[in-house]
Amino acid sequence: MGFADLSIAEIAADYSVSVEKVLSVCDKLLIAYKNPKTRLALEDAKAVITQILSETHPEGTSNSVGETEVT
Numbered sequence: 001m002g003f004a005d006l007s008i009a010e011i012a013a014d015y016s017v018s019v020e021k022v023l024s025v026c027d028k029l030l031i032a033y034k035n036p037k038t039r040l041a042l043e044d045a046k047a048v049i050t051q052i053l054s055e056t057h058p059e060g061t062s063n064s065v066g067e068t069e070v071t
Contacts, residue, residue: 004045009036011045015052025051 008026012019019036026033029051031044040048 002042004040004042006045007037007039008033008048011040011048011052012036015049015056017052017056022048022052 006014008022009019012022023033023036025031025048026044029044029047031040031048033040
């Protein structure tokens with residue numbers, strides 16, 4: 001499994017959410033971490049980002065990470 005070059009703290013900053021929110025998502029998804037500087041495995045980082053986006057954007061406005069649906 002590859003590693004994303006993203007820590008929990010960096011994900012929080014990049015997606016304008018609190019570090020506690022990212023830690024909560026990690027807990028919900030059963031992703032192990034030691035502290036906010038923990039670098040996540042690529043699949044774990046993608047899962048966390050997808051979960052954050054699904055909670056911050058209403059369904060139907062985004063069809064994938066970083067893409068906005070055009071209607």
